[in-house]
Amino acid sequence: MRSVLGQAWAIAAKDLLLEFRSRTAFLSALVFTALVLAIFNFARDPTAVSSVDLAPSVLWITFSFAGVLGLNRAFSVEKENRTIDGLLLSPASRTALYLGKALANLVFVGAVEAIALPLFALFFNVPLLDVLGPLVLVIALATVGFVAVGTLMSSMAVNTRFGEMMLLVLVLPFLITPVSTAAEMTAKLFAHRPFAEWAPWLKLLGAYDITFVVLCTLVFEFTLEE
Amino acid sequence: MTATASAERALRRGGVLMAVGLLMVAGVYVRALLFTPEEATQGLAQKIFYIHAPSAWVALYLAYGIVGIFSVLYLFLRDPRLDLLASSSAEVGTVFTTVVLVTGPIWGKTIWGAWWTWDARLTSTLFLYFIYLAYLVLRSAVEEPGRRARYSAVLGILGALLVPFIHMTVYLFRTLHPMPVVLQPGRPRVPGAMLVTILYSFLAFTVFYFGLLWRRYAWARLAAARAQGDAEGGADATR
Numbered sequence: 034m035r036s037v038l039g040q041a042w043a044i045a046a047k048d049l050l051l052e053f054r055s056r057t058a059f060l061s062a063l064v065f066t067a068l069v070l071a072i073f074n075f076a077r078d079p080t081a082v083s084s085v086d087l088a089p090s091v092l093w094i095t096f097s098f099a100g101v102l103g104l105n106r107a108f109s110v111e112k113e114n115r116t117i118d119g120l121l122l123s124p125a126s127r128t129a130l131y132l133g134k135a136l137a138n139l140v141f142v143g144a145v146e147a148i149a150l151p152l153f154a155l156f157f158n159v160p161l162l163d164v165l166g167p168l169v170l171v172i173a174l175a176t177v178g179f180v181a182v183g184t185l186m187s188s189m190a191v192n193t194r195f196g197e198m199m200l201l202v203l204v205l206p207f208l209i210t211p212v213s214t215a216a217e218m219t220a221k222l223f224a225h226r227p228f229a230e231w232a233p234w235l236k237l238l239g240a241y242d243i244t245f246v247v248l249c250t251l252v253f254e255f256t257l258e259e
Numbered sequence: 260m261t262a263t264a265s266a267e268r269a270l271r272r273g274g275v276l277m278a279v280g281l282l283m284v285a286g287v288y289v290r291a292l293l294f295t296p297e298e299a300t301q302g303l304a305q306k307i308f309y310i311h312a313p314s315a316w317v318a319l320y321l322a323y324g325i326v327g328i329f330s331v332l333y334l335f336l337r338d339p340r341l342d343l344l345a346s347s348s349a350e351v352g353t354v355f356t357t358v359v360l361v362t363g364p365i366w367g368k369t370i371w372g373a374w375w376t377w378d379a380r381l382t383s384t385l386f387l388y389f390i391y392l393a394y395l396v397l398r399s400a401v402e403e404p405g406r407r408a409r410y411s412a413v414l415g416i417l418g419a420l421l422v423p424f425i426h427m428t429v430y431l432f433r434t435l436h437p438m439p440v441v442l443q444p445g446r447p448r449v450p451g452a453m454l455v456t457i458l459y460s461f462l463a464f465t466v467f468y469f470g471l472l473w474r475r476y477a478w479a480r481l482a483a484a485r486a487q488g489d490a491e492g493g494a495d496a497t498r
Contacts, residue, residue: 194401195400203393
């Protein structure tokens with residue numbers, strides 16, 4: 034178990050170092066996020082819908098699309114340079130490969146979210162600081178579920194025609210649970226509702242995370258060449 | 260040549276079952292329109308239940324269940340026929356889901372006054388439809404048969420687990436959809452004539468589903484056998 038985690042960490046560190054050196058994917062995901070947030074401001078009528086009512090959905094639509102953009106990177110870099118064969122030949126197990134890729138994606142998406150969140154608070158004038166703790170928990174849980182499924186799907190999508198479009202078609206149906214529960218909880222947090230009101234959503238999201246992290250780890254090896 | 264011959268035989272037999280199923284479905288129309296009493300409050304609009312409910316049973320439970328089961332079996336046994344069965348069931352299931360999503364709004368417009376609402380059942384059916392479509396699109400985007408089979412099995416399994424989650428997610432919202440009147444605790448709350456019609460419609464649609472599945476599966480096997488024959492014939496010609 035320790036060796037699997039060690040291998041996973043090595044793979045994640047390799048991916049993050051590659052990304053840190055070029056920063057292309059990170060910067061484009063960040064600019065994309067800022068653009069989506071800005072466009073949403075033009076696409077609403079501020080006199081009809083107050084920004085606090087609209088904010089949860091804007092936040093989660095932005096995070097979903099920015100996340101999918103980030104997921105594409107994980108396996109496309111390996112495909113471009115045919116380095117996936119090297120990873121498969123290395124002593125690292127397939128489980129470690131999945132966990133490593135998922136971990137790197139988690140850091141990548143988490144970093145985009147960490148920068149997008151203050152921007153979102155600024156654009157939509159949402160009092161973020163009062164609810165920051167629970168909101169970060171909600172974002173973290175939703176991101177884990179999303180990255181678990183997304184990493185698996187991107188490993189398949191990269192080997193299909195129109196891979197980037199395919200990833201969206203494959204991942205978006207799976208976002209209904211994490212995104213709708215997270216958006217619902219975000220709305221309740223902004224409205225300062227008591228914990229008891231959003232506890233059922235939290236339980237459901239937790240169950241989703243556990244189920245899909247385990248399942249995706251188990252089936253990942255079938256998405257690789259034998 | 261034997262693979263082609265046996266696939267052709269399966270195609271004919273599947274055709275017979277499909278014709279029987281089609282006749283039975285025609286019987287549902289006759290029985291529902293002529294021999295079943297009209298519902299007191301909903302009037303004629305309620306007749307659509309005899310198509311809508313059995314299609315939903317086939318699409319949401321039977322067809323998707325078979326996709327999930329054969330996907331798991333494929334990953335363990337690696338028999339290409341299991342993959343063809345799962346994908347045939349997905350195709351047939353997509354057709355039945357389309358029927359559900361077309362008949363539902365027709366009834367909804369009459370009774371609710373709106374074609375569509377973001378109600379629990381409607382939303383979960385729509386998302387199941389998206390998973391079916393993703394499955395079919397994924398298959399069309401992968402050329403190599405072994406890889407296509409593995410990818411679609413993985414998606415089939417993940418989708419089968421997503422369905423209960425969609426169900427629970429949308430159940431946390433309120434629902435407008437009528438609750439089951441037949442499959443519920445206690446005795447069915449419908450008059451005998453309606454109960455007979457609805458049970459018969461479930462049977463008819465189930466038979467029709469298996470007819471379509473069998474024929475689609477035989478067709479897929481025939482295509483695979485012919486592709487193999489062509490490949491071998493081509494190899495002979497070059498020799």
